[in-house]
Amino acid sequence: MSPAATVQADASPAILIEGLRFRWRLDRPWVLDVPGFQLAMGERWLLAGPSGSGKSTLLALIAGIQRAREGRVAVLGHELTTLSGAARDRLRADRLGVIFQMFNLLPYLSVLENVLLPCQFSAARRNRAQAMAGSATTEARRLLAQLGLDAPGLERRPAAELSVGQQQRVAAARALIGQPELIIADEPTSALDADRRLDFVTLLQRECANAGAALLFVSHDRTLAEFFDRVVELPAINRIPMLG
Amino acid sequence: MAILTLAAKSLWNRRLTSALVVFAIALSVILLLGVERLRTQTRASFAHTLSDTDLIVGARGSPINLLLYSVFRIGDPTNNVDWSSYRTLAADPQVAWTVPLSLGDSHRGFRVLGTDRSYFAHYHYGRHQPLQLAEGREFEDLFDAVLGAEVAEQLGYQLGQSIVLAHGAGEVSFALHQDKPFRVVGILARTGTPVDRTVHVSLAGIEAIHADWQSGAPLPGVHLSPEQVRQLDLTPKTITAFLVGLKSKTAIFKMQRQINEFAAEPLLAILPGLTLQQLWSLMSLAENALLVVSGLVVLVSFTVMLAALLTGLNERRREMAILRAVGARPWQIFALVLGESLTLALAGAAGGLALLQGALLLAGSLLETRLGLTIAAWPPSVHELSLLAIVLACGLGAGLFPAWRAYRYSVADGMTIRI
Ligand SMILES: Nc1ncnc2c1ncn2[C@@H]1O[C@H](COP(=O)(O)OP(=O)(O)O)[C@@H](O)[C@H]1O
Ligand SMILES: [Mg+2]
Numbered sequence: 315m316s317p318a319a320t321v322q323a324d325a326s327p328a329i330l331i332e333g334l335r336f337r338w339r340l341d342r343p344w345v346l347d348v349p350g351f352q353l354a355m356g357e358r359w360l361l362a363g364p365s366g367s368g369k370s371t372l373l374a375l376i377a378g379i380q381r382a383r384e385g386r387v388a389v390l391g392h393e394l395t396t397l398s399g400a401a402r403d404r405l406r407a408d409r410l411g412v413i414f415q416m417f418n419l420l421p422y423l424s425v426l427e428n429v430l431l432p433c434q435f436s437a438a439r440r441n442r443a444q445a446m447a448g449s450a451t452t453e454a455r456r457l458l459a460q461l462g463l464d465a466p467g468l469e470r471r472p473a474a475e476l477s478v479g480q481q482q483r484v485a486a487a488r489a490l491i492g493q494p495e496l497i498i499a500d501e502p503t504s505a506l507d508a509d510r511r512l513d514f515v516t517l518l519q520r521e522c523a524n525a526g527a528a529l530l531f532v533s534h535d536r537t538l539a540e541f542f543d544r545v546v547e548l549p550a551i552n553r554i555p556m557l558g
Numbered sequence: 559m560a561i562l563t564l565a566a567k568s569l570w571n572r573r574l575t576s577a578l579v580v581f582a583i584a585l586s587v588i589l590l591l592g593v594e595r596l597r598t599q600t601r602a603s604f605a606h607t608l609s610d611t612d613l614i615v616g617a618r619g620s621p622i623n624l625l626l627y628s629v630f631r632i633g634d635p636t637n638n639v640d641w642s643s644y645r646t647l648a649a650d651p652q653v654a655w656t657v658p659l660s661l662g663d664s665h666r667g668f669r670v671l672g673t674d675r676s677y678f679a680h681y682h683y684g685r686h687q688p689l690q691l692a693e694g695r696e697f698e699d700l701f702d703a704v705l706g707a708e709v710a711e712q713l714g715y716q717l718g719q720s721i722v723l724a725h726g727a728g729e730v731s732f733a734l735h736q737d738k739p740f741r742v743v744g745i746l747a748r749t750g751t752p753v754d755r756t757v758h759v760s761l762a763g764i765e766a767i768h769a770d771w772q773s774g775a776p777l778p779g780v781h782l783s784p785e786q787v788r789q790l791d792l793t794p795k796t797i798t799a800f801l802v803g804l805k806s807k808t809a810i811f812k813m814q815r816q817i818n819e820f821a822a823e824p825l826l827a828i829l830p831g832l833t834l835q836q837l838w839s840l841m842s843l844a845e846n847a848l849l850v851v852s853g854l855v856v857l858v859s860f861t862v863m864l865a866a867l868l869t870g871l872n873e874r875r876r877e878m879a880i881l882r883a884v885g886a887r888p889w890q891i892f893a894l895v896l897g898e899s900l901t902l903a904l905a906g907a908a909g910g911l912a913l914l915q916g917a918l919l920l921a922g923s924l925l926e927t928r929l930g931l932t933i934a935a936w937p938p939s940v941h942e943l944s945l946l947a948i949v950l951a952c953g954l955g956a957g958l959f960p961a962w963r964a965y966r967y968s969v970a971d972g973m974t975i976r977i
Contacts, residue, residue: 379882400887407885415884420564422571434560435885517650518824 326391328528329353334385347553358529363548378402407436409490413499414495418485419473426469429454439492565897583906586859610682616799618824628799636893638796672764704744735767759927762792867960895961903953
């Protein structure tokens with residue numbers, strides 16, 4: 315075990331994985347056995363792999379929603395395997411942005427409220443958004459506009475009324491608010507048609523670049539490869555062969 | 559704080575279900591508090607009816623029955639007390655005062671009470687309050703009547719009104735003492751007791767209208783005019799019961815025994831407060847049954863809430879995962895669902911209380927005129943507040959289970975929710 319729970323943040327990679335082994339439950343087979351993986355600060359990678367290969371599982375470990383008991387997962391200089399649940403939740407709230415495959419939004423909140431949600435759970439996020447634009451709301455509006463969601467009245471609409479493409483962009487705005495250093499996205503484009511897919515990826519790329527955030531983008535669509543610094547095949551770094 | 563706002567918005571998003579749950583809880587709270595309020599206020603109202611009377615004496619029979627017919631005008635006496643017995647006991651050196659009571663007639667559904675003027679001096683209610691005349695005077699003449707406040711108000715009677723008494727206590731009576739009308743000479747101030755619903759006349763007046771009657775029917779071929787009746791000796795032969803005030807409270811039990819062992823006829827003396835207690839302990843079985851039933855209804859309403867929350871929960875795993883992804887802690891997910899239960903329970907309790915108050919404001923006057931019950935609408939008693947607290951605690955208890963389920967989901971689900 316590394317004694318340094320927090321390495322100097324600037325020097326440490328966004329994600330560092332060593333000797334990670336994970337299974338969901340003791341009576342279930344191993345899903346991941348990743349000897350090494352490293353994503354530097356500000357880099358934007360595509361993580362590919364067939365369905366069921368453990369991509370979402372890996373993201374859950376990086377997000378600190380799940381904890382690996384074997385090996386090392388360090389995110390932004392924090393050792394997640396030894397960090398308490400509370401500290402992992404805090405790290406995620408303060409410094410990570412997460413985008414799901416679909417249904418990213420709380421249906422009973424407006425578009426704007428959905429974007430501002432991370433600021434409700436993290437004072438650090440709120441303060442940074444404020445520092446950026448004067449107020450968190452202004453920053454949320456700026457992000458929505460950047461993502462092409464500045465149609466009048468849209469921000470007050472219930473999230474459930476939006477099209478899937480719009481919902482995904484709202485989710486991107488939410489992941490980006492308050493300048494997180496790492497964005498992880500779990501197949502955010504799989505519910506979109508081809509045109510929207512390209513739009514979304516370019517927009518997300520641009521915003522991550524602007525904010526200097528690292529991006530780990532999961533997709534089994536390798537046509538998106540050209541937009542990323544690198545493509546990593548999960549089966550290539552995972553020693554557990556896929557079942558069935 | 560953020561979590562509570564979210565809970566409120568999430569509930570609002572499911573407002574139809576939420577409203578139904580709140581309605582169910584509110585109904586159960588109305589039932590629970592209504593039963594409780596009726597119970598305590600009935601007791602208070604009964605206890606308020608008679609004050610400063612040490613003993614009530616009637617023919618031997620059930621003590622509760624004696625109390626009910628002599629003071630509350632409920633039910634009928636089985637037997638009478640001989641006038642001579644009354645005179646003998648009233649003359650006892652321990653006795654400070656007595657009030658004779660003679661019941662059996664009515665006027666348009668209101669009981670008629672024959673008594674004498676000691677009634678106005680010694681009948682006390684509430685906290686030692688004497689009766690007071692709102693208008694007119696006490697009865698003096700044979701055919702004078704003094705009305706309770708409610709009688710005058712409901713029938714719209716004024717001083718000088720001529721009224722005819724009926725034999726028996728029913729609302730509709732065919733045996734009227736039509737030939738000997740009474741005149742209203744006084745109207746009493748409102749007391750909130752059965753006195754308000756009573757027509758008071760003198761004992762001699764009662765005697766006079768029955769002078770040409772025998773065993774509940776007019777004697778055939780005999781008719782006495784009011785003037786002829788005035789010539790007769792109108793000393794009553796019997797009375798229904800009498801109230802006794804003693805010179806010293808320490809003599810109560812001695813006097814009671816003395817009356818119960820009275821040689822000339824079988825009599826019964828009761829202590830009004832003690833007999834009221836007996837009545838309540840008799841009633842408590844029914845009251846407790848009602849309380850248990852309303853408690854069960856509260857449980858049912860929370861089962862409804864539990865069902866509504868649990869059904870929604872599986873669909874909301876996605877919501878929990880989103881909250882976790884933006885940094886919510888598992889205990890916050892727990893608090894979110896628990897907060898929803900608490901909000902529903904609070905809204906239900908407040909709604910129930912408000913509806914009950916509203917209903918009492920609307921129906922209060924009806925209860926008062928029909929049953930002589932004054933049910934105060936506000937404020938809720940400490941006991942009611944503690945019942946409400948128990949209701950809220952039940953809501954919290956019922957909310958623990960879905961909250962724990964949501965907590966478990968939020969820990970077990972990763973990035974993908976597989977429903
Ligand atoms: N929340 C979970 N609980 C238990 N097992 C899970 C959970 N999520 C995924 N798994 C299992 O982990 C394995 C990898 O799934 P996943 O990470 O979702 O793959 P991918 O995202 O690459 O399709 C599968 O066998 C899946 O059944
Ligand atoms: Mg997946």
